[in-house]
Amino acid sequence: MEAIINVVLPVFAIIASGWFCGRMGLLGDGASQALNGFTYFAALPALFFGAMATVPLRDTFNLPFIADYLGATVALGLITWLIAARLFPGKGDAIGLQNMSALFSNTGYMGIPLLITAFGEPGKLPAIIATVIVGALVMPFYIAIIEYVRSDAEHRLQVFADAGLGVVKSPLVISAVLGILWSAFGLPVPVFLSKFCEILGSAAPPAALFAMGLFMVRKSFRGDRAEIALLTGLKLLLHPVLAFGMLLLIPLEQTWADSLLVLAALPTGSLVFVLSNLYGVYTQRSTGVIIASTFASVVTLSLLFNLLGMR
DSSP states (O other): OHHIIIIIHHHHHHHHHHHHHHHTTOSOTTHHHHHHHHIIIIIHHHHHHHHHHTSOHHHHTOHHHHHHHHHHHHHHHHHHHHHHHHHSOOOHHHHHHHHHHHHOBOIIIIIHHHHHHHHOGGGHHHHHHHHHHIIIIIHHHHHHHHHHHHSOGGGHHHHHHHHHHHHHHOHHHHHHHHHHHHHHTTOOOOHHHHHHHHHHHHTHHHHHHHHHHHHHTTOOOOSOHHHHHHHHHIIIIIHHHHHHHHHHHSOOOHHHHHHHHHHHTSOBOTHHHHHHHHHTSSHHHHHHHHHHHHHHHHHHHHHHHHHTTOO
8 A cells, every 4th residue: 555655646646736737727728738848858858868877888788678678568569469450450550559559658757757756766777778768669660660551662761761860869869878978988977967967857757747647638538448448458467467477588686677567567658649649540549548548557556566565
């Protein structure tokens, strides 16, 4: 019970606060977009750079952790394709977003604050590495699939070039790479820069959670509820089970192992809706999965923290 009170409830209380303020119209119509922009372009990059620049490269490139996270994610993608795509068939771009809805963890807006709350400073790095993975590999992969399905044969090589360019231009990837290079050259981080990243980066977790609450205002469960329920179950239940299976193959130190399980058990990230809305496909169902998995994760994450011994 203490795990629910001390770790999970504060996180969801901030999300609920964002939803309440948005529902009451206290912050104006552009609040969600402004706060998302602040989080994505300012606070998270400061957090990423500060974390990466001050840790040894052997911790940043924790290959067993990366292998476990990617292994569980790829396995879930294949299982989702075998099950969900057969039960709820659709066009290629919709199937891609259906698949992404089942495995795209909300590592940036929810994983980082949750792991920091649960494990303190040691929980920050695993969450940041996972966020870089989903931002630099997973999301461009699905963008490439959608663009590939929609393009003609003549322009399909350009699809992969555009997806790669999108990764290079991401502020999260840029800040992480700069931090890695800073650490690689053994450069000391000046006090003013360290304080800048600490102060601005500390705003990222609450701002991200509050932005999630704003995002959920007036969103609905319209769409196929059976499909939403299946994808939510795959995300919240099967993903951490697959992560546990990867830990049996490639063991990790305790904090990294616990972080991996929590990251896999996170609800679906809002970037799935962003892509759905951008391409005008699968919007209602992706919104439903995000909302359903976020609310259901109150229960599943609480159970997971209790299983991890956080009472």
